[in-house]
Amino acid sequence: MPKKVNRNPGVAKRGDKWQARAFHDGSEKTKTFSTQDEAVRWKREQERAMERGEWIDPTLSSITFAEWSKHWLAAKNDISASTRRGYIGRLKTHLLPAFGKSKLTAITNNQIGQWIAKAIEDGTGMVVIKSAHGVLRQILNAAVLDGRLNRNPAIGVPLP
Numbered sequence: 280m281p282k283k284v285n286r287n288p289g290v291a292k293r294g295d296k297w298q299a300r301a302f303h304d305g306s307e308k309t310k311t312f313s314t315q316d317e318a319v320r321w322k323r324e325q326e327r328a329m330e331r332g333e334w335i336d337p338t339l340s341s342i343t344f345a346e347w348s349k350h351w352l353a354a355k356n357d358i359s360a361s362t363r364r365g366y367i368g369r370l371k372t373h374l375l376p377a378f379g380k381s382k383l384t385a386i387t388n389n390q391i392g393q394w395i396a397k398a399i400e401d402g403t404g405m406v407v408i409k410s411a412h413g414v415l416r417q418i419l420n421a422a423v424l425d426g427r428l429n430r431n432p433a434i435g436v437p438l439p
Contacts, residue, residue: 290318301325345379373411388432405439
């Protein structure tokens, strides 16, 4: 009897689910899916991202905006006390209500644009919107530099 050839190495049936495995820098990342096609697709996406140097560790990018903003603020050692208070105010009033529960990778350019449009509609001043967007851009840029995001979705959003 001929030996069965696995056409998708790194993808295997585990009970009623499919598990995909991808390797990066000596560590293994696994994810479970309902179908074999989903598992194969995820594995290929991981491999392509690794080849392009764009791979993001899912354990790093699964953090919420609220959690990441705390880390970002704690690392801001080049600002005055009054600037820190301003950042905290923008976070509490504008950014955390809009993005706090979102995973970093779930925040999109369009979502940020909709947030700005709603703020304008609600009567928020243009200076406040631009200031809050600046804080958001800094926070997301720090996530890019920390290897948690491939790109900053706040860049390119039209401002009032």
